[in-house]
Amino acid sequence: MDIIRLRHPHGLCSRLSNQAKNNQFGEGGMSASDKRPKITKSDEEWRRQLTPQQYTVTRLHGTEPAFSHTYHSSKKQGIYSCVGCGEPLFDSSTKFDSGTGWPSYHSPVSQDALSEHEDKQLFSRRTEVRCAACDSHLGHVFPDGPEPTGLRYCINGAALIMESDDGQNAFKNS
Numbered sequence: 177m178d179i180i181r182l183r184h185p186h187g188l189c190s191r192l193s194n195q196a197k198n199n200q201f202g203e204g205g206m207s208a209s210d211k212r213p214k215i216t217k218s219d220e221e222w223r224r225q226l227t228p229q230q231y232t233v234t235r236l237h238g239t240e241p242a243f244s245h246t247y248h249s250s251k252k253q254g255i256y257s258c259v260g261c262g263e264p265l266f267d268s269s270t271k272f273d274s275g276t277g278w279p280s281y282h283s284p285v286s287q288d289a290l291s292e293h294e295d296k297q298l299f300s301r302r303t304e305v306r307c308a309a310c311d312s313h314l315g316h317v318f319p320d321g322p323e324p325t326g327l328r329y330c331i332n333g334a335a336l337i338m339e340s341d342d343g344q345n346a347f348k349n350s
């Protein structure tokens with residue numbers, strides 16, 4: 177008869193070693209909700225740079241009259257940039273005819289391009305969109321747009337500037 181001896185197997189006592197782990201996550205990428213304008217200018221500087229209509233719309237949160245700006249019906253191909261700082265905001269490929277009389281897009285060039293703010297000025301709540309870089313008021317976003325996003329970015333033409341087709345920037349970002 178074999179006697180089976182149970183032995184404590186060796187090697188189960190693993191040594192706990194404190195390995196210092198360097199978690200080096202890159203900075204950035206987690207601050208999407210904390211969009212602060214990168215460009216700040218004095219009121220006087222904005223007044224000098226912008227036309228009265230551009231100033232009223234972008235800095236005083238004004239709204240241009242419907243069908244008043246040529247961009248509302250423009251079919252020109254290219255990028256619509258911020259009139260305040262030149263940052264790209266909307267691509268003409270996302271533009272659609274909303275019938276509202278304001279340039280309308282179903283999405284921005286990137287989510288980082290815009291900042292959203294709750295607008296409680298009217299009885300119906302709206303979401304205001306601004307240029308994330310310079311805080312210029314652009315317009316509002318509504319949940320009744322076409323596919324693929326279902327969103328309608330209703331933007332003042334006065335807040336935008338279209339790059340010409342030859343690639344020459346109408347506004348040089350500094």
Ligand SMILES: [Zn+2]
Binds near residue numbers: 308
């Ligand atoms: Zn801007």
